[in-house]
Amino acid sequence: MKLMTLDIIKTENLTKQFNDFTAVDNVSFTVKQGEIFGFLGPNGAGKTTTIKMLTTLLNPTDGFAEVAGFNIIKQRDEVRKKIGIVFQEPALDNELTGRENLDFHARMYGLDKKNRKTRVNEVLKLVDLEDKKDVFVKNYSGGMKRRLEIARGLMHHPTVLFLDEPTLGLDAQTRRAIWEYIKKMNKEEGTTIFLTTHYMDEADYLCERIGIIDQGKILVIDTTTNLKNSVGNDVITLSCDDMEILLIRIQKEPWIKNIKMYDSFLTLGVEKGEEKIPIIVEIAQSLGLKIKSISVRKPTLDDVFLSFTGKNIRIEEPEQMLKKIARRRFRGV
């Protein structure tokens, strides 16, 4: 008897082109059974396109992918039976009640009468919506809709659940709650979870492993701990007069794990950051440089993202973008 960890999702050189634009570019990765795997990247990085291909809603231009052991192009129906999805945009029927939405889903997935009843109650309980089940979905709040969708995604016992930006546009409290539900269902139902997000804290909190994706390409895949360690145990951020001189001098020091210069600041990955601050200040003084500010903190995925992409994640919500466009229209530009 050999114990194997199964690859629930496996892609090889998955590519999707829209006319001349390559949304997903030669993406290869695997997701293991029972894990929470996250795709982290800014808006427009190709996260949703990847999900749409893996869930058979879009055909890849090139490459190959397997979900739960089935080919996403040749065995669409088998794939569909094995997966649950929570889309980025709400995909509920507002004219039906919460229970009716779940019932619709259950029938579409061929659950029999007895299973439907018990399962509807089970998933409603999981997301604490039992007392709202007979309310029309149009009267639900944004957070309730999300919870209902997560419940729906679980209805038919999927092997893997896809969550596309599960907490986009929700307030901080609701996000926390959603995170707890995601953890709970991963643990209680043993569901493998593939999620995309552009929130660092979300990926950090939920995922065991993440892939950082930008402009259609995967930059790195690793566990969140390893990624953060690669930046250094501590991150020192500093700004001073002439950063280049300091950079050239300081990168010779053996205790520097990595160093990067950005427009207005330097980041240094080091161990025992508190002890390094005086040393850095000393070096700067010997060079005749004046340090404007300096700080030390534990690395976050922001630092990881910054070090791999060279830029901060663009946290521009679609609504804000729309507002911007609307404003431009208003001005008549």
Add this chain to the structure above:
Amino acid sequence: MLSAEFQAIYVMWLREMKRFSRSKSRIVAIIIQPLFLLFILGSGLSGATLPGMTGNYMDFIAPGIVAMAILFSSMFTGVSVLWDKQFGFLQEVLVAPISRLSIIIGRTVGGATISLVQGFIILIIAILLGVTVSSIAGLILTIIFMVLLAFTAVGFGLIIATKMRDFQGFQIIMNLIILPLFFLSSAIFPIATNKNIPEFIINASYANPLFYMVDGLRGSLTGINWKFDPLINLVIVFFICAFMMGLGTYFFSKSEA
């Protein structure tokens, strides 16, 4: 396997029924409008004689109004796929392990059921108002025409829905395609039997699929004012219906969410 597909068809149908029965304004609007036409046009022009028309005007217009009610209601259901697209619900349907054909059948049967309910309400009111019924066989044939018309129009609505991104285009299609087709169908005034109408308009009406449906409906219900024998119309209408449904299914199965 097969039972799963039937269950999906059933639940698609059930959803249409639930949505319809909950939308009071839609029920009222879509039944009241044809009734207004029936009452106002029918009684206002009751004494009028139109060239190419035999009998009274109520007999002439009643089948036309029944056709109109079914046409508009079915079109609406077909196009409401667009709604699902905009509200994202279509993705939920498309990602289910159900064949596209079953999705379309469920949707079409649902839409056709609603429009037939409306058609029957108007038909019954028309008969109560004293519209001539030729025979029981004619009435049965009328119902068959109503069913075919309903499916054809849902199919046409589906085609439009898959080819459009939003509702702005829908208004244009209604005004530029549906209204001319409706007026050219001889639903509210005779065309093919009127000697005074220019030849090219008559020919245009022959090119109009709706013409055969209205003509067939009228011929089978009242037994007067028809151009072609209802049975000939039935054959033509059957093929139009099959064609529209086939095309609608094809376009829908090609569409990506």
